Amino acid sequence: MADAPAFPVPTMPAPPVGVVGLGQLGGSLAAALVAAGREVSGWDVDPAAREAAAARGVRITREFTGVVVLAVPLPAMTTALEGLAIDPAATVTDLGSVKVPVVETLGAAFGGRFVGGHPMCGTERSGHEATDPGLFAGARWALCLEPGTELPRWLRVAEIALAAGAEVVPVTAAEHDDAVAAISHVPHLLAAALAAAAADAGPLALALAAGSFRDGTRVIGSDPAFVTAMVEGNAAPTAAALARVRAQLDRPWPDLVAAGNAVARRAVDRRTVRVPLERAALLALGRAGGAVHRRRAAFVEGWLPDA
Missing domain, CATH: 1.10.3660.10 (6-phosphogluconate dehydrogenase C-terminal like domain)
Structure with a gap:
């Protein structure tokens, strides 16, 4: 598929967000979005996780529309939506730490409606007890932009990441x-x-x-x-x-220590950039080590490391 041209995107009401899986990542995302004023619903097979999320303002339901986020372990990705009612027009995304097999499987099921994602945050803790609404603040959120990804849906998922406090890094699943x-x-x-x-x-x-x-x-x-x-x-x-x-x-240990120290102590300045809403330009930003931090009508604002 050829890259779509840049185009203006009209302002539209933010769609509701449904989070399936209310452990550390899913529970934290739901809590962050509630705090940001978004309409959030959720589901988890664990009654305790459902109860904890409801106490934070999440509407517990089995019916989802808008943007549906799969916040479940990798082995459960393909079965997490069983028994749930998903709007056929909904955008589906995930938070999994591996992308190629997930994009291949869920992309086959949902086509361009699926947008693979991975927020680079979390701790060694797990479960709903580890929920933290500030977990995503300042984090990088990798968001897959494949040839078949529908750009308006990618932008909707990017808006969720930004609302949670993260910065979006456009990537392909393989990258x-x-x-x-x-x-x-x-x-x-x-x-x-x-x-x-x-x-x-x-x-x-x-x-x-x-x-x-x-x-x-x-x-x-x-x-x-x-x-x-x-x-x-x-x-x-x-x-x-x-x-x-x-x-x-x-390598000789002195060389290894010096090389590693140089990377750890590197100073990286940033320069602000505007990027058109076009696949190649967005991916170029990610490949150069940059990220998106704000959505505009016809472009996104982001930054690039300044050598």
């Missing part, structure tokens, strides 16, 4: 999975390896563990089933990223 393998999925494996190696070193090593060990192993405190589904769902890009880490470890 997303390659990137997060390096900065999210491999770190989970490294955290697991570091924790297991420290345990092998004996009780004295664990007793002396302090800040650097705690920071290096924090993410592996996540639900093992969640981490396993994430890395296995993105196996090839994760294996490639892990190979790059192994290659770095083979």
Whole structure:
């Protein structure tokens, strides 16, 4: 499909948002949108999660219209809507940490109405008890813009991310999975390896563990089933990223330390840009390391890193 031309988009009332899955991510998104004045409904198989969301102003229902957000674990993506009534005109999105298999499966089911998404936030905690309306503030939210994605629907999902306090990074599913393998999925494996190696070193090593060990192993405190589904769902890009880490470890240690320090201490300035509502231009922004922070009628405002 050829890229659609830039076009003005008339101001329209914000559609209602339905969140399916009211754990940490889904519950936090619902709470953030309620605080932003959006109409939000939700559902979860857990009665306690439903009760907690209702107390925060979420309307509990099995019927959804507008934009429907799947905030469920990766293995449940294809069955999460069973037993629910979804408006045939609704836009469907998700919050999953792997995009290619999700976009392939749900894209086949919903066509251009599906927009894959992944907010880069969350903690090692899970469940509705970990709900935090401020979870998305300042976070990057990857939003897939595939050749078949309907741009007006992509913009509607982008508006939800912006309303929650995030910045939107336009990507393709494949680009997303390659990137997060390096900065999210491999770190989970490294955290697991570091924790297991420290345990092998004996009780004295664990007793002396302090800040650097705690920071290096924090993410592996996540639900093992969640981490396993994430890395296995993105196996090839994760294996490639892990190979790059192994290659770095083979460098002379002074060189490795200096190179890593330079990346960690880099200073990045930003310059504001306007981007037309056109697929190639939006993806170019994401590929250059930029993000969208505001929607306008005929364009979006964002920023690019300024070298």
